[in-house]
Amino acid sequence: MVYNLSLSIFLMANAYIDLIVFAIVAAMVPIGMLLVSRLLSRKMKRNDILLDNYESAEMPIGDVKDITNDYLYYFPIFIAFELLIVALIFWSFVYSGIGIYFSAAVMLMLILGTIATFISLKFMERDYNE
Amino acid sequence: MNSYVSEVISNFALHYGLNGVLNEIATAIIFAVLVLILISAFDYMYGWFERKVMAKAQLRHGPNVVGKYGILQNLADIVKLLAKENIVPKNANKYLFLFSVPLMLALLIFIEEMLPLSPNFYGVDLSIGLLVVFVLISFTPLILFIAGWASGNKFGSISADRSVMMLISYELPMFLVMASVAVAAGSYNLMQIVNAQSSLPFALLLPVGFMVFFIVMLAEFERPPFDIREADSELIAGWLTDASSPFYSIALFIDYTRVLLGSIIITLLFLGGWIGPFSFPFSGFAWLIAKVILVALFLIVIRVTMIRMRIDKLLRFGWTIMLPLAVVNLLWAFALVSGYLPALGI
Numbered sequence A: 001m002v003y004n005l006s007l008s009i010f011l012m013a014n015a016y017i018d019l020i021v022f023a024i025v026a027a028m029v030p031i032g033m034l035l036v037s038r039l040l041s042r043k044m045k046r047n048d049i050l051l052d053n054y055e056s057a058e059m060p061i062g063d064v065k066d067i068t069n070d071y072l073y074y075f076p077i078f079i080a081f082e083l084l085i086v087a088l089i090f091w092s093f094v095y096s097g098i099g100i101y102f103s104a105a106v107m108l109m110l111i112l113g114t115i116a117t118f119i120s121l122k123f124m125e126r127d128y129n130e
Numbered sequence B: 001m002n003s004y005v006s007e008v009i010s011n012f013a014l015h016y017g018l019n020g021v022l023n024e025i026a027t028a029i030i031f032a033v034l035v036l037i038l039i040s041a042f043d044y045m046y047g048w049f050e051r052k053v054m055a056k057a058q059l060r061h062g063p064n065v066v067g068k069y070g071i072l073q074n075l076a077d078i079v080k081l082l083a084k085e086n087i088v089p090k091n092a093n094k095y096l097f098l099f100s101v102p103l104m105l106a107l108l109i110f111i112e113e114m115l116p117l118s119p120n121f122y123g124v125d126l127s128i129g130l131l132v133v134f135v136l137i138s139f140t141p142l143i144l145f146i147a148g149w150a151s152g153n154k155f156g157s158i159s160a161d162r163s164v165m166m167l168i169s170y171e172l173p174m175f176l177v178m179a180s181v182a183v184a185a186g187s188y189n190l191m192q193i194v195n196a197q198s199s200l201p202f203a204l205l206l207p208v209g210f211m212v213f214f215i216v217m218l219a220e221f222e223r224p225p226f227d228i229r230e231a232d233s234e235l236i237a238g239w240l241t242d243a244s245s246p247f248y249s250i251a252l253f254i255d256y257t258r259v260l261l262g263s264i265i266i267t268l269l270f271l272g273g274w275i276g277p278f279s280f281p282f283s284g285f286a287w288l289i290a291k292v293i294l295v296a297l298f299l300i301v302i303r304v305t306m307i308r309m310r311i312d313k314l315l316r317f318g319w320t321i322m323l324p325l326a327v328v329n330l331l332w333a334f335a336l337v338s339g340y341l342p343a344l345g346i
Helices: A002-040 A074-094 A100-129 B004-016 B020-057 B073-082 B094-114 B129-137 B140-150 B154-185 B190-195 B207-220 B245-270 B283-305 B311-337
Strands: none
Touching: A002 B020, A002 B073, A002 B094, A002 B245, A074 A100, A074 B154, A074 B311, A100 B311, B020 B073, B020 B094, B020 B245, B020 B283, B073 B245, B094 B129, B094 B140, B094 B245, B129 B154, B129 B190, B129 B245, B140 B154, B154 B190, B154 B207, B154 B245, B154 B311, B190 B245, B207 B245, B207 B311, B245 B283
């Protein structure tokens, strides 16, 4: 048992070492590209036009945070359904061990959730457009 | 790490007396570099080929000046882009803007390094590999949101807004299909998912799931007709509007790396991964790459033949068509594994 435990800890540590190395190598790519760019490029003289945002060659006006969203009514349904998905992911780990009736109940919950989504989407769309 | 690389390194380590951790680090570095070479080669060739095919489809010549058939055009473009200065606009949130685009590329490469490429060539064999990959993938729209918003540009902000809209339209079907694959394979381990397809690929076992997943991957990786975030005819370049040349070169890298990542995931989950009709030396890797290339070529065909979807239509499509189909697919997968469909002999 002790041997198995130490073996599993070693294997887990190995996986972490691999993941850390992969993350470092992955990070080196964009960093390397930017370093090469820094070496190859020449620094231009700064001015207002160079540093302004590009807005189809017009001078930028207003605030970027002014933008509104027309589809906010999707968000509450998304959050509710996201919770259902989390439950489903847990279920997919254990479905074979919890028995057919419990799994069927989870599936029923999923179907009811989808129907509820359709109904709430219809209502929210109507309320939002009024 | 059980791979060809591991074997070579172990022999090397034994010869020079390296200890376990150093051996593991050396193996991981070599594996990561090999995957990086694969990604770079694919990105380069795919970028060139896509430009050629798109040009043919639009009755243009495409790249044909630099190198034979214009094959060195991408190299010339990369050198040109990297030889320019990286400028941060004064309205931008400097640190978020500088951090987001490189982070996106690093994340995609990191995810690819976690995917198994053959039974003997993989980086890590995680028991929840599928879940880890999808959780990491679901961060990409949020990074693009930050990139667009932090640029301080109106087109970038609209793009960021669309990024979130896209996320809420296709993320749920994506996770539902992922759960159905795990249920059908009886595991979240990517190796076991591929091995579970030895008699029948999941594309045939879960056809609805395959269709939904393919569409979701197009949306996730911003491929037409779901290139709503960039939408060059509406938003200039969306989240890339204020990206300078070096960032633009990283964005091109991101674009093609996403194609490779999406194609590998589709191949692993639905097309049997490295399983082929007959075997030969390195056949596992060869079959996987052949399938990946076929999927990637199909993406070019979709790109040249489809028009961009409107954001409200995408939302409606995601919630009223994709979500119910994903639910039906999960029910189908559950019925299959719980033995309700013995007539199929599955």
